[in-house]
Amino acid sequence: MALRPRNLDRRAKWRHRLAMLTLMLLRHAKSNWDNPADADFDRPLAKRGQKSAPRMGAEIAHLGLVPELVLCSSAARTRQTLDLVLGSWPEPHPEVVFDDAIYMATPEDMLAQVRRVASRNPAPSRVMVVGHNPGMEDFASDLAGHGDAEARKLLAQKYPTCALAVLTFEAGSWSDVDFGAGNLERFITPAMLA
Numbered sequence: 001m002a003l004r005p006r007n008l009d010r011r012a013k014w015r016h017r018l019a020m021l022t023l024m025l026l027r028h029a030k031s032n033w034d035n036p037a038d039a040d041f042d043r044p045l046a047k048r049g050q051k052s053a054p055r056m057g058a059e060i061a062h063l064g065l066v067p068e069l070v071l072c073s074s075a076a077r078t079r080q081t082l083d084l085v086l087g088s089w090p091e092p093h094p095e096v097v098f099d100d101a102i103y104m105a106t107p108e109d110m111l112a113q114v115r116r117v118a119s120r121n122p123a124p125s126r127v128m129v130v131g132h133n134p135g136m137e138d139f140a141s142d143l144a145g146h147g148d149a150e151a152r153k154l155l156a157q158k159y160p161t162c163a164l165a166v167l168t169f170e171a172g173s174w175s176d177v178d179f180g181a182g183n184l185e186r187f188i189t190p191a192m193l194a
Contacts, residue, residue: 021169021177022185023114023143024060024067024128026085027136029053029162029190031077041103045080052162052190053081057088059193063186065166067094068124071113073102078130081162085130094128102131107139111179118175127174133159140165140184143177147184154187163189 029049038044045053060066066089072082079098086093101109110129117127129136137159144152144167155165167182 020125021171021174022065022067022126023167023169023177023182024065024126025136025140025165025167026056026081026128026130027133027159027161027163028073028075028077028081028130029056029084031161041075044076045084049077049081049161050084052193053084054088055193056162056164056188056190057085059188060085060164061089065126066090067126067128069117069120069126070094070096070128070130071102071117072096072098072130073105073132074098074100075103075132078102078132082130094124102129104132105135107135107142107179110135110139111143111177114177115175118173123174140167140187142179143167143182144184145180145182147182148186151184151187154189155184160189160191163187 029052030046031043031049032046033043070082072078082096099113101113110131114127114129117123140155140159144155165184166186167184169177169182171177171181
């Protein structure tokens with residue numbers, strides 16, 4: 001018996017609802033505090049940060065997690081972190097959007113930014129946010145409703161500079177992403193890559 005188009009439409013909608021979206025949350029690399037006159041927004045990376053960012057970028061590429069879109073705080077240390085990460089990725093590089101709203105954003109602010117990705121045509125399936133603590137740690141914790149036990153344990157302990165949380169969502173759109181709905185697949189710190 002042949003399926004009617006109406007049933008096919010329902011199946012297509014069901015598959016669409018179960019699409020896998022991947023969100024990567026990268027905290028900026030270690031910043032330099034040597035010059036107390038530097039405004040927080042303008043603080044550059046420390047030497048340690050300059051070493052860890054390319055290693056994290058290489059790990060992201062090795063794992064096949066290079067995103068299609070990067071949302072990055074426009075602060076100096078996040079921009080420098082991203083430049084070093086991008087240098088470890090194959091061409092062509094993903095689209096990058098620098099946004100002041102990510103600088104010191106709350107989890108609610110970051111969720112709003114991520115949900116706006118749904119308006120892109122076509123919407124990417126892999127997105128990275130490059131930001132700051134305490135918002136980044138809180139955002140990752142709030143999103144991770146379940147996932148790898150070891151990764152969840154590490155995330156609960158500390159979100160060090162240049163650490164990366166990788167979360168997946170069974171959602172049809174970025175507008176459907178919500179707190180508690182994420183599966184924490186990995187939590188990678190620079191110490192793991194040394």
